[in-house]
Amino acid sequence: MVSSAAGDAAAGSFELSCLTPPQAAIKNNVTKAMFELIFIIFTPPHIFWSLIITKTPKKKRGTEESQTFLRPPFSAIIVPNMKDYPELTEIFSDGGVIESGMANYELRREQQDMALRIEEALATNEHLIIEAGTGIGKSLAYLVPLIIYAKTKRKRAIVATYTKTLQEQLTKKDLPFLREVLPFKFNFALCLGxxxxxxxxxxxxxxxxxxxxxxxxxxxxxxxxxxxxxxxxxxxxxxxxxxxxxxxxxxxxxxxxxxxxxxxxxxxCFYNRSKTERSNADILVSNHHLFFTDIASGNKILPPYGAALLDEAHNAEDVAAEFLGAEFSYGNIRYILTRLTGGRDFGMDPDSAEAILKSAARTEMHVKELFRAVLARFGREKTQTRVREKNLFKGTAGAAIEELSGLVRASASKMKDENGDVSDEGCELRAYAGRLSEAKNALELFLEQSEPDFVYWADIKPAGRRLRASLYSCPLDISRILRQTLYKNTDSVIMTSATMCVNDSFEYMKERLGMVNAGELRLGSPFDYKKQALLYVAGDLPSPAADFEEFERKALERTGSICAAAGGGTFVLFTSWKSLEKAHEYLKENVKGLNFLKQGQMKRWKLLETFKNKSSAVLLGTNSFWQGVDVPGEALRCVIIFKLPFAVPDTPLTEARIEKLKEEGKNAFAHYQIPQAAIMLKQGVGRLIRTKNDRGVIAVLDPRLILSSYGKIFLRSLPGCAISQDIEEISAFIPFAGGV
Ligand code: SF4
Known part of the structure; x- marks a missing residue:
């Protein structure tokens, strides 16, 4: 396919055939020509191109300004020929390669708009935030411009997803499909930890x-x-x-x-092979965890990339906070101690072995003492307790870990193989020494609270019949860290999801992710929500904020009635395990003829398979079922939102975020809790309509949706469908509801 000159220019094309006089002069200079050749051969492509191409100023598509400027002096450079790369409008048009290659492909204007806007952002080194409604085909809309970017700019692009399901869709379906139909070759690689x-x-x-x-x-x-x-x-x-x-x-x-x-x-080596694939790839696919772990490591894990696109980016703040922080846990220390003292012969000299055994015993004793003190202080309270006091726990666990680390490292350095290199066992010991040092640093950070913008907490969970504690240190404001790392070092960062806007605005997400100056694009869903969905609101129930017990009692009864009216095929989404357990007991007891499944009862994929195969099934889930679950068709015909999903303000991270906003003189409820809950509600509601043939009911049992002053913010964030408070309309709206 051949693109027009204007199209080439828009995509950032460049030609070297017409040399300017100074360039021609250089051509005659043998020394300089040799230098050029050496430079071309040995300079990594990304540095090479950044040296010869002046960054294109921000411009309008298809105008004169959109040409890329060349810097002299190199003459004999083979450049990508932009005519090999078709225009995006052609690719996504009627009769274009995508339509020709895909059965049942429907041309969607939103998909084309998204692809074009991403192409523009990539050409102008712009950061961008996009809300793309369900069903527009956003993965192809971003993959195609990213591939063209990678080929024409000779820089890698990375796509990071939150869920494994989407990662698999990209690597097993979308990218292989594009490799088949696009008229040029490209490589991609899946990056796993x-x-x-x-x-x-x-x-x-x-x-x-x-x-x-x-x-x-x-x-x-x-x-x-x-x-x-x-x-x-x-x-x-x-x-x-x-x-x-x-x-x-x-x-x-x-x-x-x-x-x-x-x-x-x-x-x-399998990993080495995968590394080679990664370095030859134009497109890398990873998950958010690996993506942020790479940033935390100073980009030592993934190969360099010029552009990054995060899909399911509404989760990015929490994942980044988790992976840019530190954890000190008994389990991690115990694992290393077992390795060192489990009777294995590492081949150490007897004196070192004995010193390490004694030091490991001391370390275990001090670490146990520390965690006993943590459990004594917090073990009877809630699972996560914020720790505000510096050096709250005294003791010498840190010093003991450091001493052990030093002994292990010293011993490792003495263990040589026949070539005089550190032996295999020495390498392993050195790794344990490194992990002990990291653990000591994590403990020190927690105790000394040396990072002012961090939040610190103790997390206590049951492990069998015992309780296990971990100590966390987590950055409070990831926007600053991302600005100093990701946004600064990447040409273009694009964050997208079906839920990035609240109350018709990107302000909340942009602030949380530190993308205040990023471009914006909002694309609605091609689904006809007015015809396909009904929003039922239980406006007659008491507010959970006024009397939670009374609300819960009545909401359970209403859940039973709605499940019966829908004849199953229903998700019930909760924000607390306690309410979920209570509801499961109640529904099993009081609603006959339906099959009630609950999260945790079997593996997630099996639970979803069972749900899909049983028309009378009702699935009760908490947080992880609000997103990343795709059940198209009649199997899912009703989604019940038990309560508006406000984050519990007493979890340390939420509490600290709220506190920080208050310190800044902002209303934390308006600036954080409402937008955060609206995004999660949108995610939950988004489970219902997955194709243009789906039809069903969203039932929100929390009356605050229509009765509170902030309810309209939630309503404005939801797809526009008819609202009813009449439960009779539920079975009438779902034609295939069996009813029980
Ligand atoms: S030690 Fe490293 S290089 Fe060798 S097989 Fe294992 S991962 Fe591969």
Whole structure:
């Protein structure tokens, strides 16, 4: 397909055929020509292009200004020919490559608009925030311009998703499809955390060292070894059998234990192969976790990229906060201590071995003392307790960990192989020493609270019959960190999701993500919500804010009536486990003929399969079911929102965020709690209509939606459909509701 000159210019084209006189002069200079050649060969492409192409000023599409300016002096450069890259309007048009390659493809103006706006942002190095309603086909709308960007600018682009489902859709469906239909070649690679890969060296070493004594464990090792000979990826999730996590931990890749170039399995190494694929890729696909872990590591994990697109970006703030913070837990320390003292012969000299054993025993004692003090103080209270006091817990756990780390590191450095390099066992010990240092730093940060913009809390969870505590330090304001890292170092960052706006505005998301100056685009859904959905509001129920018990009692009864009217095919979404458990008991007891499933009863995928296959099923879920769940068709015909999803203000992070806003003189309810709840409500409501043939009811049992002064903000954030307070209309609206 051939693009027009104007189109080339719009996409940032450049030509080198007409040389200016100074360039021609340089051409005759042999020394300079040689220098050019060396420069071209040895300069990484991204640096090379940034040196020869002056950044294009922000401009309107298709105008004279949109040409890219060249800097002299290089003459013999092979540049991408923009005529190889069709215009986006052609790709997404009637008879374009997408329509020709995809059965049942429907041309959607919103999809084309999104692709064009992203193309513009990429051409002008602009950060952009997009709300793209369900059903516009946003993954193709961003993948195509990102691929063209990667090919023409010779820089990688990365797409990061929150859910595995979307990651799989991109790598197993959308990108292979585009590779088939686009008239030029491109490469993509899935980026997974290194612990997802089998390490051949650890696999063989674990057997040699006799790490597995139990018969079942040995059988599992044999299965993994057999699989290692036929798998192409070495990725745990690709195995055709379920791998025991305990065994996997002994044989997976651990970045700090990798022998690197000295590894005898290096050429067959699955992770190395994936690294090569990544470095040859135009498009990288990762999840938010790996994306932010890479940022936290100073970009040491992923290959460099010029553009980043985060899909499902309404989750980005929380994931970033988690991965840019630190955790100190008993489990992590215990794991290392077990490794060091579990009877394995690392080949240390006897004096070092004895000193390490004694130091490990002291460390265990001090760490246990610390956690006993944490449990004594907070164990009977709520699961997460904010800690505001510096050095609240005294003791010498940190010093003991540091001493142990030093001993292990010193011992590791003495352990050499036949070539005089640090031996395999030495490498492993060095990794444990590094982890101990990190743990000590995390503990120190928590105790000393040395980061002023962080929030600190103790988290207590049951583990069997005991309680386990972890200590967290988390950045309060990720916007500043992202500005200093991601936005500063990336040409263009694009955040998108179906839920980025509140009350017709991007202000909340832009502020939370630090994208105040980013461009905006809002695209509605192509679905006809007026015909496809009905919003039922239980306006007669008491407000949960006034009398929660009374609200809960009546809301349970109403839930039963709605489930019966819909004849099943219903999701009931809660914000608390307590209410979910209560509802499950009540509904099983009082509503006959329906099948009530609850989150946690079986694996998530199995729960969803059971729900899809049983027309009479009702699924009760909390937070993770508000998003990333796709049940098209009649199987899901009603979504009940039990209560407006305000974040509980006594969780440390929410409490601290609210406090910070108050300190800044802002109304935290208006600036944080309402927008946050509106985004989550939109996500929950978004579960219902997944295709243009779906039809169903959204039932909100919280009367504040229509009775409170802020209710209109929620209503304005929802798709425009008819509102009713008459429960009779529910079964009338769902034609295939069986009713019980
Ligand atoms: S190179 Fe590293 S990850 Fe690969 S097999 Fe060797 S030790 Fe394992």
């Amino acid at each position: 290194s612990a997802n890969y089998l390490c051949l060296r650890r696999l063989h070493k674990s057997r040699q060292l006799g790490l597995f004594k139990d018969e079942d464990d040995i059988r599992e090792w044999d299965n993994i070894a057999r699989w290692s000979r036929k798998t192409e990826t070495g990725v745990k999730l690709d195995a055709d059998f379920e791998i025991d996590q305990k065994i996997w931990m002994e044989v997976c890749r651990e970045s700090d234990m990798c022998a690197g170039r000295k590894c005898p399995y290096g050429s067959a």
